Amino acid sequence: MTTTRKCAAVVVGAGPAGVAVVGNLLERQLGSIAWIDPSFESGRVNRKYREVPSNTKVSFFQSYATSLQPFRTIIENTPRPNAFTTMAKLDQENTCHLHYAADMIRGLTNGLVKMEQVYAYQGFVTAATLSSKPDQARWTVRIKQSSGNEANELEIETSRLILCTGSHPTNLPVPIPVLSETLPTTKPTTVAVVGASHSAILALLNLVTLAQSSHPHLRVKWFTRHKLRYAEFMDGWILRDNTGLKGLAADFARTQLEEGVLGSSDAGKIVTKVDCAGGEAREKEMYRAHLPDCDYITQAVGFTRDPLPQLVKGDDAEPLSMEFDHETGAFHESAPAGEKIPGLFGAGIAFPQRVVDPYGNVEYAVGFFKFMKFLKKVVPSW
Ligand SMILES: Cc1cc2nc3c(=O)[nH]c(=O)nc-3n(C[C@H](O)[C@H](O)[C@H](O)COP(=O)(O)OP(=O)(O)OC[C@H]3O[C@@H](n4cnc5c(N)ncnc54)[C@H](O)[C@@H]3O)c2cc1C
Ligand SMILES: NC(=O)c1ccc[n+]([C@@H]2O[C@H](COP(=O)([O-])OP(=O)(O)OC[C@H]3O[C@@H](n4cnc5c(N)ncnc54)[C@H](OP(=O)(O)O)[C@@H]3O)[C@@H](O)[C@H]2O)c1
Known part of the structure; x- marks a missing residue:
């Protein structure tokens, strides 16, 4: 059976990027947020890299966790000791094993999913259709829920669809x-x-x-x-x-x-x-x-983007060919049309910010706190 609901935003993925997106959207107070992930367990960093030493200082994980009011509220309300108090005790100028960072993301996730505006669905986004009305972003997002042994389908209508779907080794x-x-x-x-x-x-x-x-x-x-x-x-x-x-x-x-x-x-x-x-x-x-x-x-x-849900537009379900805009977090249709795709955004290792250093070198900003800094800049325009 397929049920249809309406939300202000749909966020796909609950790794460090998805968590940062949900936090930023909550701070904007847009309304209800549907959040979908197969497990809500901090993404790939928890699944694969718990024992890997970080390449960023502990203080950057701390900065990520304390950047947003909803996160600070979660930290204050989490019984101690917890992943945040453990991280606060580490040498802030040193690196750490990634399990500390993964547990911190898990702590934030546990707090976010309990929030009134957040509707967390354990499952997988399989497809999304953009309605053909001009100037009106209306996505119908299809979710395959995994609850117990039963798989049931859900549809959510939204004006903002945000892909934080991660990457895997090439x-x-x-x-x-x-x-x-x-x-x-x-x-x-x-x-x-x-x-x-x-x-x-x-x-x-x-x-x-x-x-x-x-x-x-x-x-x-x-x-x-x-x-x-x-x-x-x-x-x-x-x-x-x-x-x-x-x-x-x-x-x-x-x-x-x-x-x-x-x-x-x-x-x-x-x-x-x-x-x-x-x-x-x-x-x-x-x-x-x-x-x-x-x-x-x-x-x-290197890493390759994980497969995306099937994204189509219009009544005839024309497939969207799209390019990510690394400056704004939005997407454009591939040339020659090149038009902005309304209401579609991306973040995280799959959709990072492009940065240029003072020597003119171009890089992609991949890291917990880098995602956060980018999102704080662009989410107000989403
Ligand atoms: C080995 C390694 C070490 C790293 N070390 C550091 C470090 O020390 N410091 C640092 O700041 N950064 C580090 N990074 C970089 C980066 O912060 C991580 O890669 C980070 O985990 C990326 O987060 P993400 O949320 O973009 O993706 P992911 O963690 O991959 O999360 C994506 C989530 O989306 C879900 N998903 C995908 N498709 C769908 C769908 N259709 N429907 C529903 N859910 C879906 C996935 O199941 C997953 O849970 C490291 C990266 C790697 C590879
Ligand atoms: N916590 C940690 O310590 C840690 C550990 C692993 C990864 N990470 C993070 O994860 C992200 C990805 O890192 P990554 O090291 O996996 O990938 P990466 O930074 O994208 O680097 C890929 C490397 O593979 C080389 N390469 C690509 N194709 C090749 C080929 N055909 N033959 C030989 N070499 C080839 C590239 O060389 P060219 O430049 O010549 O293409 C480059 O050196 C980064 O953000 C990184 O910071 C962090």
């Missing part, structure tokens, strides 16, 4: 198959690691730690196409704030993996660097030459 096709079972099991294990950003460096660090302890026969081939890049504190701003290595990953890279030290470092006894720079043809050539020695491959080559 998977690249490799030119040759790398299957551990095709290789002899008697020889020592070699793992290929592809990439040179945060995920890749943390993978190298973990594999080196394993090789130094429980897996002495483990060896690593590190496929990289650029020099290690670090975030650098400049005069009042951070160079490579979004793409440069920080925290534990930066320390490990500087002391163990850099050109001049890899040959003599402890990590260098385990890791062999395969320089893939020089374009696609050379990259493939290096894979062909070196991947056959590898039993496993870890691709740490």
